[in-house]
Amino acid sequence: MIKVIVVDDQNLMRDGLEVILNSFSDIEVLACGENGEEALKLVGEFMPDLVLMDIRMPVMDGVTASKIIREKFPKVKILLLTTFDDEEYILNALSLGVSGYIFKDIEKEKLRQAIMDCIKGTFIMPTKVAEVLAKKVVKEEKKVEEKKLKLPLTEREAEVASMIADGFTNRQIASALYISDGTVKNYVSSIYSKLGIKDRTKLALYYRSHI
Known part of the structure; x- marks a missing residue:
C-alpha cells in the first residue's frame, strides 16, 4: 500500500x-x-x-x-x-x-x-514540462554564445557551467544535453580543474561574476 x-x-x-x-x-x-x-x-x-x-x-x-x-x-x-x-x-x-x-x-x-x-x-x-526545460537550455546556449565568456573553457564546458550556475543537477544536464551522467561528471571535473574551484556553489558565483 x-x-x-x-x-x-x-x-x-x-x-x-x-x-x-x-x-x-x-x-x-x-x-x-x-x-x-x-x-x-x-x-x-x-x-x-x-x-x-x-x-x-x-x-x-x-x-x-x-x-x-x-x-x-x-x-x-x-x-x-x-x-x-x-x-x-x-x-x-x-x-x-x-x-x-x-x-x-x-x-x-x-x-x-x-x-x-x-x-x-x-x-x-510531461512533454510540456520537458519543452519548458528544452527552451531553458536553448536560452542558456544563446547566452553563452552571445556573451562569449572569457573563461578557459571549451564551448561544451561553458554550457555545462552555465547550467550548473542555474541550479541544474548532473542528471538534469545529462538529460537536457543527451549525454551520459559520466560524461557530465567528466566535464564538471575538467571545469573545476581549469578554474581552480571545488564545489558547485563557488562555480556558480565565479561563473556569474564573469559574464
Missing part, C-alpha cells in the same frame, strides 16, 4: 484528489494540507511514501516546501502538481531533487500510474 499526503490550497482540487486516490486499492491518503507549512508538519507526523503537492500555494509554496522536505526526509518522494503557467516555479524546483511533475488535469488512471512510477524511482516529466 502506497501512503500519500495531498497538499493543495484549493479545496475542490484537494478533496477531489483524496477521493480519487482512495478509490485505488493500492493507494491510501493519510492526510491533506493546504500549504507548504502544513505539508512539512504532515510529513513529519505521518512519514508517507509520497507527497502529492501543488507547486503554487500561499504561506509556503511547493518549491520551498520541497526543498525542506528533501533535506529533512530524503526518502519521501515528491510529485508536484503544476500548470503550464508555472514555468518559473518548475525551473526553480528542478534542482531540488523532486520526483517529478504532473499537470492538474491529468486523467485518473494516468495519475495512478505516475504515482506508481514515481515510487519505483522513475522521474516523471
